[in-house]
Amino acid sequence: MQHSIPLEPKRRNSPGDIEVRCQMCGRACYRCRSVVQKAQAAGKGFNCSPACRAEYTKTLRGPKSAKYARVSVQCAHCGKHLERPANQVQAHGHQFCDRVCSGAWKKTHPSLPKKTAPSACLTCGKEFYAKPYAQRRGRGKYCSRSCYADSISLNNSGDNHPLWLGGGVEYRGPNWSKQRTEARKRDGNRCRNCNASARLHVHHIRPFRSFGYIVGVNDAYLAANELSNLITLCASCHRKAERGKVALPTID
Numbered sequence: 648m649q650h651s652i653p654l655e656p657k658r659r660n661s662p663g664d665i666e667v668r669c670q671m672c673g674r675a676c677y678r679c680r681s682v683v684q685k686a687q688a689a690g691k692g693f694n695c696s697p698a699c700r701a702e703y704t705k706t707l708r709g710p711k712s713a714k715y716a717r718v719s720v721q722c723a724h725c726g727k728h729l730e731r732p733a734n735q736v737q738a739h740g741h742q743f744c745d746r747v748c749s750g751a752w753k754k755t756h757p758s759l760p761k762k763t764a765p766s767a768c769l770t771c772g773k774e775f776y777a778k779p780y781a782q783r784r785g786r787g788k789y790c791s792r793s794c795y796a797d798s799i800s801l802n803n804s805g806d807n808h809p810l811w812l813g814g815g816v817e818y819r820g821p822n823w824s825k826q827r828t829e830a831r832k833r834d835g836n837r838c839r840n841c842n843a844s845a846r847l848h849v850h851h852i853r854p855f856r857s858f859g860y861i862v863g864v865n866d867a868y869l870a871a872n873e874l875s876n877l878i879t880l881c882a883s884c885h886r887k888a889e890r891g892k893v894a895l896p897t898i899d
Contacts, residue, residue, distance in 0.1 A: 669695035671703040724748035770794035819855055820868025826877060834879035840893055843881040850880045850888055852895055874898070 664677040670692040678693065686693065694700040717730045723741040731742050743749040765774045766782075768790040777787025789795040827849045837844055853876055860867040870876075875898050880888055887893045 667693045669699050671699035722748055724752040768794050770798045822872055826872040830877040831879050838881040838884055839878050840884040846882040848880055848885045850878050850885050852876050
């Protein structure tokens with residue numbers, strides 16, 4: 648089987664041009680010697696015009712294009728006769744005139760995701776169909792975002808959270824206000840990590856809760872609120888320090 652090179656019909660322009668024949672209609676054409684030699688070496692032929700090239704291409708693709716042949720089908724919604732490529736009919740099955748017919752048909756024929764099995768929502772127990780990629784990744788356990796949020800609130804908060812440290816401490820002893828002010832003065836009202844001067848907090852280097860202070864029972868707040876355990880940080884650095892993402896300087 649030969650491929651073709653399109654060639655517009657023209658008169659001989661130079662003594663070096665060679666006469667060739669259109670492989671579709673047999674018309675005489677002329678092309679320079681180098682082009683003809685390269686085409687012959689590659690096993691290609693010539694066509695005299697784009698029209699002949701198109702016709703010749705159809706003859707070449709005939710045996711290969713069975714799946715691209717157009718077949719007669721009916722619109723799955725309105726029954727109108729249509730012509731569609733055979734490969735499209737094979738891949739999609741149902742055919743439609745336009746998006747209007749497609750949308751109307753889908754409203755009465757809800758489709759399920761391919762290659763999935765029904766799952767039970769872990770929160771409400773409702774049966775639903777998860778998408779294939781979600782099942783492959785170990786997801787698709789909840790029927791909706793609200794069920795997922797309810798599950799997180801119930802099973803992954805407070806004491807059930809793996810990073811739970813006992814919650815925030817609101818009261819830090821009777822001397823906390825004084826010690827906080829002294830710590831800011833000592834640090835020059837600047838963040839000790841980034842030198843910012845806005846939105847300053849005072850952070851306990853060793854967490855206050857770890858001292859075990861109980862109101863009216865012990866005075867562990869005195870050791871917790873020592874200036875050597877306090878450092879001034881801006882709000883951003885304070886959040887990072889609580890997560891252990893910044894190295895805090897030592898306080899003398």
